[in-house]
Amino acid sequence: MDNLLHDLRYAIRTLLRSPGFSLIVVISIALGFAANATVFSVANGLLWGLLPVKDPSRVVMFSEGQSYSYPDYLDYRDQSGDLFEGGLAGHFPLIPASIGGKGEPERVWGQSVTGNFFPSLGVPMTLGRPIVPEDDQAGGHNHVVVLSNNLWRRRFGGDANILNHDVALNGRYYTVVGVAPAAFYGVDRGIVSEFWVPLAVASEIMPDLITEGSITTRRDNQWLMLNGRLKAGVTRKRAEVALNIIKKRLDDTYRKDEKRHDTLTLQTAGGLIAGSATPAFTLMAVLMVVVGLVLLVACANVANLLLARAIGRQKEIAIRLAMGAGRRQLIRQLLFESFILALTGAGVGFLLAAGAARAISNFQLPLPFPVVFDFNVDIRVALFTLGLSIVTALLFGLVPAMRASRPDLVGALKDGPAMFGRVGRSHLRSALVVVQVALSLVLLATAGLFLRSLGNASSIDIGFKTDNMLMVTMDPKLQSYSHDKTVQFLSHVRERVSALPGVRSVSFVGVVPLSIGASNNSYDVDAVKDHPKQNINADTNSVGSGYFNTMGIPLLRGRDFTSSTDDQHSVIINETMASHLFPGQDPIGRVIRQDKDQYTVIGITRNSKLRTIGEKPLDAIFMYLNAAPEKANSFFGTTLIVKTTVAPGALVHSVPEQIGALDPNMAVFNIQTMQEHVDKSLLLPRISALLLGIFGAVGLTLAAIGLYGVMSYSVRSRTREIGIRMALGAKPRGVLSMVLRQGLILTGIGLAIGLAIALVVGRFAASVLYGTSGSDLLTFAVVSVVLVATAAVAILIPARRAAHVEPTVALRYE
Known part of the structure; x- marks a missing residue:
């Protein structure tokens, strides 16, 4: 020691x-x-x-991204009693709610959970108690809520007397029985849950998403995420085997006509949701x-x-x-x-x-x-x-x-x-420089691919305008508005906002483009001469009249929606859906069916991006929002789109004020410009390009330093040799060429090795690139030129020093 x-x-x-x-x-x-x-x-x-709960490694969730019906949950729970401590738990991960009370109304997100959700996790409450099985009994006192620590402090000032007080959620009152700890937001990684209510009130707090009958009887309505705490001594492998036996039994009994080859797996709870x-x-x-x-x-x-x-x-x-x-x-x-x-x-x-x-x-x-x-x-x-x-x-x-x-x-x-060891040492240093050059080429090539990807993503035609547009979202359904009241409210909002100075046009949309998620439904059309019956799945959105004009999306044929009652069963489709559903035909006036509902096509709009920047053209159908505003997706609400003649930021306060004047309890949220919204769609490619660009620059700098160091060492160690060469008549240009050639040979070897590695890395990264392949020739050519040019500069400095060595000084060196 x-x-x-x-x-x-x-x-x-x-x-x-x-x-x-x-x-x-x-x-x-x-x-x-x-x-x-x-x-x-x-x-x-x-x-x-890991989750901030007791012994988090024993808390597991069912197959990544997989949801289950309520009857299936009951069967898994009842037949796996020897696997889970406190029984199998379930939850619905996303409930939008408008919370009232003190202050401005606010949109928050929560979850409905089974009565054993909190007990099985072992979450220590900051105040009060968790939701327990008795709260989740049908017909019992189940109008209770647990608040997140953040909501409790933000909305209620951390009031220690909040217990047993009522909180309004979506127009209904729930008694606060507990406050969760500060670090706990649920078991789904990244999703911020701000309240929890019993599963028994799920159909009440979000009736447009879940009807009471569907959550108790239908096995095809899969909406629950399942999780539980493994009992001491029960391994994950043993639990998976037992659960797959149950799964096979359920599939054979209730889904025997379906070809199902998937296997149920368990993962540590706290992972990402939805695959x-x-x-x-x-x-x-x-x-x-x-x-x-x-x-x-x-x-x-x-x-x-x-x-x-x-x-x-x-x-x-x-x-x-x-x-x-x-x-x-x-x-x-x-x-x-x-x-x-x-x-x-x-x-x-x-x-x-x-x-x-x-x-x-x-x-x-x-x-x-x-x-x-x-x-x-x-x-x-x-x-x-x-x-x-x-x-x-x-x-x-x-x-x-x-x-x-x-x-x-x-x-x-x-x-x-x-x-x-001079020769061996020289070879080792040269080998290290080759490694640096090769790896730097890989870094630069990867950075170049992602920068090119970002450029492609930024220049993609999204199909609509982003300048001078303001978005403000609300959700009348969360205030229990009827169909007629919703239509009337939206009409009054349009009138008041249209009258504001600087407003050019106003419309509504259920799902703002590039919001990642969307509704998807199956549609069909009767067969006609030379064309069999067609059936496709299409993204479905609800829009108000004037939406396409406000967004700058041209109508290719037909007309837009109007306030006429004739549009109650009218739809507008995009050109991709028209080509798939009506190949070589005129879609205007044709009838499209969704289950028992029938709609007449009145217009065809140009393609525009629906979910993501990099998506291929998707089938899309647009319905008239005023015809069925209750069908708008509750996850998204209804967004007011305001086209302005002034900077949209000037209306950030006045537009919500007009909505508040009509209903002070109406929560408004996601107030932003369209450009800000679209910029968020480029977030991941922008971060990737930024990080990789920084890493590539660091690698290039280090490689240049390495080359400079090796060539400087080579010049110093060969000073006497260079002096003899020059004393015998060698010209400075020849000495300069000799040193440059040595350095560029090392660079060339590293370049060749690096290109081979970069092609492999590029192929692996291709799935997250926009509009470019993992072996893009232009990118590889540009980064190779940049690397060689940088290497040449790093080599040139010691090479020039060698070319100006005085023979008499060099002969006395060492």
């Missing part, structure tokens, strides 16, 4: 004697660590975060590979610096070996220096990652409900960084330490030339 402490103190003193060298190494390592810790903290928050873990994992895998490459470039650069530093320390090392120091002791002391540098760099990188992760946590996705991810660094990120620092220290420190511990004793003690 004394020897180790002595080595540690000696290593610290040695590094402090070379502050410039130590600073450069720490900065290089810190950049690599910051990139890795940042991406790992995002992956940790997205994919691997979003797979694309998130793909993106995180790409980013982790990229930041790993950044760290490898940094390690190669530091290894080169350590090798160069060993040249200046050869006499010190030779003296210590001559005085009896063992080679193992020297290697240990040199490794201590590497560990100190790595740990210092890891600490700086960890701090940088903490700031970057906090900034990324503030980004908002274009979703109708709040999504919050905590990407702040935690103990898992800290342990990851610590482990990475140990591996990194060995990676960049071991080989230089072993090389440095084998000097030419005679030459070093006589202040002679550095003869120890």
Whole structure:
């Protein structure tokens, strides 16, 4: 132990004697660590975060993205009693609600849960009690609610006397029985639930989504997410086997006509919802590979610096070996220096990652409900960084330490030339530069692909205008408005807002384009001559009259909706749906059916983006909002679209005021310009391009530094040779060409290796790119030119120095 402490103190003193060298190494390592810790903290928050409950590793949820009917839930619950502590629980993850009481009305999101939801999780309440099985009995006192800690503090000022008081949700009153702890928002990663009510009142609090009959009897109405706590001693594998036996029994009994080959799986609760873990994992895998490459470039650069530093320390090392120091002791002391540098760099990188992760946590996705991810660094990120620092220290420190511990004793003690391992050392440094160039090319190519993807996404024709447009969303259904009252209310809103100065036109839409989610229904049309009966699934939206004109979406044929009663059963379809449903025919006047409802096509509109920027043209059908406003999706509400002649921000307050004047209890939300909404759709490609651009620039800089260091070392070690060449008549231009050729050969080798690796990475990343392939020729050509040009500049500086060597000085060198 004394020897180790002595080595540690000696290593610290040695590094402090070379502050410039130590600073450069720490900065290089810190950049690599910051990139890795940042991406790992995002992956940790997205994919691997644990719930703030008792023993979270035992809390599991059923198959990712899979929902279940209420009768199926009852069967799973009753037949799996020996697997779950407190029984199997279920919940519906997204309930929109308008909350009244003190202050302005507000739109919040909550969940309906089974009576054993909280007890099975073991959530400690901040105040009161959780929802219990007795609250979830039909006909019992089930109008109770548990508030989130955030809603309790924001809406009710953290009032400790809130228990047993009534809170208005969607026009109905619920008694507050508890307040959840601060960090708990539910079991679905990212979704912010602000209240919980018993499952028994699900059909009451959201009647347009769930009817009482459907939640108790229909097995085809799959809407429940299932979760539970495994009993002590029950493994996840054993539970999966038992649950799949139950599943087969249910499928054979109730779904024997369906071909079902899916297997029920269990995952740790707290994961992403609705099948979003797979694309998130793909993106995180790409980013982790990229930041790993950044760290490898940094390690190669530091290894080169350590090798160069060993040249200046050869006499010190030779003296210590001559005085009896063992080679193992020297290697240990040199490794201590590497560990100190790595740990210092890891600490700086960890701090940088903490700031970057906090900034990324503030980004908002274009979703109708709040999504919050905590990407702040935690103990898992800290342990990851610590482990990475140990591996990194060995990676960049071991080989230089072993090389440095084998000097030419005679030459070093006589202040002679550095003869120890010169050829081997030169080859090693050249190999490290090739690695740096190759990995930097991979980084630049990946960054280039994502930048090109962002450019493509930004230039995609979305099919509608974004300038001078304001959006304000409300949901009359949450106020229990009848059909006639809703139509009247929307008409009055249009009149009042249209009269405001600076307003050009006003309309409504159920689902704003590029909101990711949408309703999808099946439609068919009768067969005609030469065309059989057609049936397709199409995105369904409800719009007000004047919507297409307000949005700048041209009508190709037919007419728009009017207030006429003739439009009660009229629809407008986009050109994709027209070509699929009526190939080679005139759709105007044709009848489309959805189940028992019939609609007449009155217009065809040009294609526009519906869900995402990168989607292919989808079938879309637009219904008249005034005909059935109750069919508008409650998740989205009804959005007022205001086209202005002035900056839309000038109407941010006046438009909601007009709505409040008609109904003070009407909550308004998602107040933003159309441009802000569309910008959110570009959030992921923009973040990816930004991060990868930064990582690529860091890799390029480190590679340039590595090339410069190797060529400078080569020039210094060949100074005498260069002097002899010039004394014998060599021209400066020839010396310049010789050095440039050496550096460019290393660059070329690294370039070839890097292109091969980049093609593999690009193919893997292709699924998250917009409008470009993973092997885009232009991108690879541009980044190759950039890398060669940067390398040429890095090589040119020592090459020019070599070309201006004085022969007389060079002959006396060493």
